[in-house]
Amino acid sequence: MLDQTKRDKTKRVIHPLILRLTHWLNAFAIVMMLGSGWQIYNASPLFGFSFPPILTIGQWLGAGIAWHLAMMWLLVGNGLVYLTWTLLSGHWRKLVPPGPGAIWRDIRAALAFRLKHQTGAYNAVQRLLYSGVLLAGVVVVLSGLAIWKPIQLWPLCNLFGGFYAARYVHFFAMAAIALFLAVHLTLVAMVPKVLPPMITGGKP
């Protein structure tokens, strides 16, 4: 009995399979949604700029929409699997951001390159980023549904202040995710040893 638990403990991985699977499916879905979404944005820009065509997916509006409305099912389905798992397994507790004091301390440490990476545990900055991007993910999906179905899902659309406002909410939620992605990739590049465990699972 004791030997069994001991062995389980030594075999435990940093990132469980379901986390890795949903992570990489989500990475694929996010890239597709960003690229196709930027193509759609370019058809009627909200601000005084367009996205460079090299960064868009689908070479015209029709293809951009087709990719966006196809990949939304992967994004949402995969996201629901992840959320269900994180809630049922208790993994969500690792993501709850701590108080502002701890966040401030860890941000200063990170900016001074003093923040130590603890394998299998998330520091205050990570917790803030991960819980923040999850929230942005929920907002981007709900505002996207409001834009897609402003009449059939009118209560949802009204929640975002109507169709016009929902487009802006969708844009800023996207921008938050894109910003997270930039920081996330930068941090991985700075601490590259965290990448293999997200593929293989890794040993603690």
Place this chain on the structure above:
Amino acid sequence: MKRRVLIQRAMALGLMTGLDGCNYEDPNHPDLADKFLHAMSAWNDRVQAALFNPDTLAPTFKASQITMPPRFNAFYDVSQAPVLDQSSYRLELGGQIADKAPWTLAQLQALPQEGQITRLICVEGWRVIGQWAGVPLGQFLRRVGADTSCRYVSFQCADGYYSSIDMESALHPQTLLALQFLGQPLTPAFGAPVRLRIPTKLGFKNPKSLVQLAVTNIYPGGYWEDQGYNWFSGS
């Protein structure tokens, strides 16, 4: 080594975004990506049909909210908009309709009319508010003895444009055979003499300058739909 993995992954993502072919470029020669997108679009048609509630109305607006000047939009310049002779105009009927006698403009004008101030949302993302008036399509279809158990209502336009909608949306109370825009008879730029006004669908599902209407069970497609826009395109 780990950096190399990262760089390889970034390159793979970059390659994917630049991938040729996944672009609905040639509707007659669909590649694997096109077939996937077609299948997903058909799935989205079914989801939207299930989401469609015939009793849910599009929001209506005040006269002061009407977009001025109105915005022209078509696949050609405004100077190319078809000009039809109103006295010789006929709306042809086809398909599963009992009384296929063509309709003159005067006959359509003599039917009970309804008006609306609704929002038109373009597939591009912009929206305008306008005022339309005309014959509710559902009432018209019943009057001419259309088989409303059929799946589609299709439209042919004077400019070569064509489109089609599902029967449930055709019978929606706000779906009009519009004869007026902003309180005046339609002008060529805005679909004279008769256009479809369907506020529960995107703008490109509102064909202008109708010359034929048909009821059918055979999927009729549409000008943009055949190039890759989602067919149902409901709001």
